[in-house]
Every structure is written in structure tokens, then in C-alpha cells.
Amino acid sequence: MICSLLWNNVRNLAKKGIKVNYKWLAFLVIAITFFFETYIEWLKIKSAKRPIPDNVKDIYDKQSYNKWLAYYGEKTKLSFIRHTISYLTVFLIIGLDVYANIVKQLSLKGDYLAAVGVFIADILISFIYSVPHEYMDAMIVEQKYGFNRMTKKTFFTDQIKDVVLDIILTSGICCLFIFLHRTLGDWLLLVFTGIMLLFVLLIVFLAPAIGKIKNKFEPLPDGKLKERLFALLLENGCTVKAIYVMDGSKRSSKANAYFSGFGKSKTIVLYDTLLEQMSEDEIVAVFAHEMGHNKHKDTLKMYGISILNVVVCVFAAWKLVSVPEIYLDFGFEKLNYGFAFYLLATVFLAFFSPFFGLFSGVLSRRAEYAADRFAAENGYKEALISALKVLSKNSFSCLAPHPLLVALTNTHPTVSQRISALECIPKKE
Numbered sequence: 001m002i003c004s005l006l007w008n009n010v011r012n013l014a015k016k017g018i019k020v021n022y023k024w025l026a027f028l029v030i031a032i033t034f035f036f037e038t039y040i041e042w043l044k045i046k047s048a049k050r051p052i053p054d055n056v057k058d059i060y061d062k063q064s065y066n067k068w069l070a071y072y073g074e075k076t077k078l079s080f081i082r083h084t085i086s087y088l089t090v091f092l093i094i095g096l097d098v099y100a101n102i103v104k105q106l107s108l109k110g111d112y113l114a115a116v117g118v119f120i121a122d123i124l125i126s127f128i129y130s131v132p133h134e135y136m137d138a139m140i141v142e143q144k145y146g147f148n149r150m151t152k153k154t155f156f157t158d159q160i161k162d163v164v165l166d167i168i169l170t171s172g173i174c175c176l177f178i179f180l181h182r183t184l185g186d187w188l189l190l191v192f193t194g195i196m197l198l199f200v201l202l203i204v205f206l207a208p209a210i211g212k213i214k215n216k217f218e219p220l221p222d223g224k225l226k227e228r229l230f231a232l233l234l235e236n237g238c239t240v241k242a243i244y245v246m247d248g249s250k251r252s253s254k255a256n257a258y259f260s261g262f263g264k265s266k267t268i269v270l271y272d273t274l275l276e277q278m279s280e281d282e283i284v285a286v287f288a289h290e291m292g293h294n295k296h297k298d299t300l301k302m303y304g305i306s307i308l309n310v311v312v313c314v315f316a317a318w319k320l321v322s323v324p325e326i327y328l329d330f331g332f333e334k335l336n337y338g339f340a341f342y343l344l345a346t347v348f349l350a351f352f353s354p355f356f357g358l359f360s361g362v363l364s365r366r367a368e369y370a371a372d373r374f375a376a377e378n379g380y381k382e383a384l385i386s387a388l389k390v391l392s393k394n395s396f397s398c399l400a401p402h403p404l405l406v407a408l409t410n411t412h413p414t415v416s417q418r419i420s421a422l423e424c425i426p427k428k429e
């Protein structure tokens, strides 16, 4: 809505003959986003010094608190550096018409070739600064504090797999967009949105298969734990195809669990690290929390939000390609679809993501409280409180993030907020 209003104002100025310089407009929006994101980074740094709430004071002892402080300091510093470099890169790319020059120098003629050229150049440029950052993050900082379990080989193979997948996916989607825009004109809006929604559904159904590209999944071995988990599923009328254990320990010692897929083909994935670090009661409590999400159809609601995102993005992309003069301001001779997608990501989405985040964050945090409540109502209140403490301790969570940071960026309430909410639930008789 806000976007449409702003856009219409800009278009009205252009219609009145007032020359709108789209490059300066992009600079202005990126600068606002940059200052906002810098503020977020600063809030992260500030969160280290906040007093720890009483109900989570026992998570770290003095020694591990000092270790956490050093870890958190290094993580936030690294994140701040990456943030600064990525914005500096965006300013340089736009200021120096880098992508228009690449298209000219390589004589990339034709809509498809020129667009894919911009895509590949952009993915490779971000690859150049993101790989050293990710390497520092995972192989140096996480390694130093004992979280990293990746070998250099796994790290680099992952990076290459990601970049190849990224090039194939984004180029494919962009080429389809070009084809539909050229053949269908404005009908593209309807058809492309439909295709993208099918694509989101396909990703959901293929998620287990996609997961197998990077990880190994073994069925949960028979035993007491498996019996308890299936009994809990049965009690709550849930049907699942299987419970798998994933080798999360291949990459990190941090633990997790999730439901994947839909209907009868649904599977549950437990990280092997979860099984290593928790007692049986705590594992069942985490499982009950995940079941709560499943019972409340939270995944489905989150897909609803993704669908809303897709609709907004397709609409914005269609608006961007319908004004060819934009591209002249960035050094191109005509509309470049690849650059339209670049503007969509770095200007439009970067600016509006915090608004989406604010909205989806509220829903997501509410869903977390409800899933915790579900676990507590199944008799796992104490076990879940203790599991949350184990999870925080083992993943070195920040125990007292700034409230504004939680409101703006967190999908989960803080562990202290979750424990407070759990403590208010009356004990099951």
C-alpha cells in the first residue's frame, strides 16, 4: 500500500514533466535502509551489556558467561563488518553503473543474455565478499568456541552447491519472467504469480528431498524414545510417515527439530545433536513443542505469509519493468530484466523487509508461545523449561536482547520470556 502510494507520486512527478532521477531515488532509499540496518546492528552490540533476567541467570556460570561475552562480541563485530561491506558494494555497483558496463563490455545482446549476465555478475560479486565472511564466522569464530563441526571440504562444497543452485534458480525464474512479459504483457501478473505459487508449493513438497542434498537422514532407532514419541503422536491424533534423525552434527553442534511435508507424508526430523545433548524427557518436550506447531497449522500460516510475499514481489517486479526509462538512469541502453530484479532485491525488498518482518515476527512469536503451551498442557512444562535452558546454553544465545531488537527481528521470544510464560501455566494434574 505504502509502496503503491510512493510509486504513484513518483510517476505523477514524471508525468508532469519533472525529471525524476531514479538513481538518486534508489540511493535515497538504500541510504535510509542502511541507517536502519546499522541501528539494528548497533542494538545487537548493545544487547551484550544488558542485565540478565533472574529466571535465566542459571544458564551461564561466571566462566561460560565470560566466554559467551567474547563469542557474542566477535559475532556482532563480524556481522557489522559484513553489513558495512555489503552496503558499500551496493553503493559502488549503483554509483559506477557496474552492471551496465559489464553488459556493454561483454556485448551481451538480447534480453535473456543481458539479464542472466547481470545475475551471474551479482551472484559472483556477493560470493566474493560473503565467502570470506562465512568462513570467518563458521570456520574461525564458531570453531574457536567449539560449535563448528564442518571440515573445510564440507564448507567449500556447501558454498559451491549454494552458488550453483542460486544461479540456476534465479536465472530460470528470470528467463520465465522475461518470456511471459514479452508474450503476455500485463497478463504476466496473473500467470507468473500463479506459477510462483505452484513453485512455493513444489518447494514445500520437495523440501525433504532438497534436504537430502546436504544431509543424511536415518530413521529413529527402535527403543523407549521412539515408543514415547509415537505414543504422544497417537494421543494427539497426529499421523506421520516417519521420524528421522539428521546428521546436523556434520556442520554444527547446535541442536534443532522440525516437521516437514504435509498430510500423511509428513515426516519429523530430529537433529542428532538434540539426541546427544538432552535427556529423554527434554527431547520429548521439544518434540511436543514441534507437535504444537503442527497442531496449530503454523507452517501452513507461514506459507500463507510467503504467498503474500510472492504476490507483492511479482507486483513490484511488474511495476519495475513497465518503466523502461529507469534503466537509462543506471547506464543501460534499455530495460534490463536482470537489473530490474537487482533493484527489486536491493532497493525494494531491503526497504520493505523490516515491515514484513515486524508483521510476521508478531505472528511467529505468538505461535511459539502457543506451541510451548501445547507442550506444557501435555505434561512437559518442567522438561521444556529445562530443554530451553539446554538449547540456549549449548547454542550460546543472547539472554537479554534489546526489546526493540526482539520486536524488529526475532521470530522467537527470548528464552526468559518463554520461561516466564510457561511458569504462568498451571501444572497439569
Ligand SMILES: [Zn+2]
Pocket: 289, 290, 293, 368, 371
Ligand atoms: Zn517453535
